[in-house]
Amino acid sequence: MAIAVDPFASATHALIEAMGAAVVLLDVQGVAQALSPAMRALIPALETGQPLTLVMRDPDLIEAIDGVARQGGRQVIELIERVPVERTFRIHISALPGAGWRRPVVLTFEDLSEQRVTERMRVDFVANASHELRTPLASLLGFVETLQGPARNDAGARDRFLAIMREQGLRMARLVDDLLSLSRIELRAHLAPETPVDLTGISREIVDSLTLMAREREVTLTLRAPTEPVRVAGDRDELLRLMENLVENAIKYGKRGGEVLIEVLDGPAECSVGVRDDGPGIAPEHLPRLTERFYRVDTAASREAGGTGLGLAIVKHIVLRHRGRLTIESALGEGATFRAVLPRFGAPPRKP
CATH class of the missing domain: 3.30.450.20 (PAS domain)
Known part of the structure; x- marks a missing residue:
């Protein structure tokens, strides 16, 4: 029929x-x-x-x-x-x-994801940038007025003020760079990376590039990683930024003369990279808010170390774009461990 x-x-x-x-x-x-x-x-x-x-x-x-x-x-x-x-x-x-x-x-x-993110980024950028740039701009204007007035003929004051102005200018440049980086990552948040990237290779590259910074703080960088490549589905530039931010933070806020351990782990479905320092640790009430934009446990110490308050926000958004998760373990007096867990290249997507 x-x-x-x-x-x-x-x-x-x-x-x-x-x-x-x-x-x-x-x-x-x-x-x-x-x-x-x-x-x-x-x-x-x-x-x-x-x-x-x-x-x-x-x-x-x-x-x-x-x-x-x-x-x-x-x-x-x-x-x-x-x-x-x-x-x-x-x-x-x-x-x-x-x-x-x-x-x-x-x-x-x-x-409409990209359009909505762009709108939100525009509002956030104006609000955050204006707030964070206000202090260094006020300092620069104050020093310029002083150099044009009372310190016009004071060579010693001029050199001292110019050095401070340079630091304030660099601070603003770092802030703008981090804001733009965060905006770019958010703009592509709905597009999961699909290129194989070796976490071990990235970790070695970051250790090599930050050795001088660690030496200045008398910090030992230790890398524990498999000899074979550990591949995740990722964006190489973003994962380099993620590792750089985590290791830099560990060097800056860990114990002077201490050790920073970078550990790469391979698994059947997920891989991870963790960064552990032996610094003063973080009180429990701060842990849930560490990845918020401009949230600082110690504002003065963060700014003195050259922090913009955006490093961990960038790390969080990179991990989210890679469909992974970020874990933070810390207690006062026991250092801190930041670990990014990412899908292994070729593994089926993890169910939410």
Whole structure:
């Protein structure tokens, strides 16, 4: 017995699968019947023959789809996903012709994540930069006025003030550089890196580059890592920045004349790199806030060491972009250990 084929349905499926936008066709029961390539890339967990609600369980989305399927017409909603990273979608829901009590619907997704992040970054940049730059700018202006006035002919004061002005200028340059780095990382937070990167090689490179800084603090850098490459799916430049920030912090805030241990661990699904110092440690009440922008346990000590208050925020956002996690272990008098745990290259994605 021949099975009748609905030419309209076949043409609809073919049209959707050829579209450049992120589009999914749901039947009257809410099961995905056709997906465009862009939709598969946007939400890889969604497959044909699978109810959309198994992958996207947002109540507002489910209610909007049900309303359009029952009453026809179209509706537009915005959806924010929090896991594994925050993403914002504008979803256009339109009903197709149907004779039953429910109709098939077509969903078109617009990924607004980059646009929303850009808007938030612009606001945050202005607020944070204006606050943090106010002090060094005031210092520079004060010293310029002094050099133009009372200290105009005082060579000793001029040399001393110029040295301080140079330090303030470098501080502003570091701050702007860190703000821009953080903005770039946030802008790409929804794009997980896919290139194999060797954590052992990166760790050795950072140890070599920071040896002079450690020597000035009489700190010993010790690297424990497998002889074989430890590959993660990553962005090499960002992972270099992550390691640099962690090791620099350990050198600056650890014990003078102490040791900083860098440890690389390999695992079947996840790899990690940890940095441990033997400094004064961190009180428990500070640990949850360490990765906030401009949060400092000791503001004076941080600024004296040349810190911008953004180093650990950058580390956190790099780890999040790599779909990993950052752990911090510390107690007063016992040093601190910062460990970035990242997916091994080729391993299946970790479920949130």
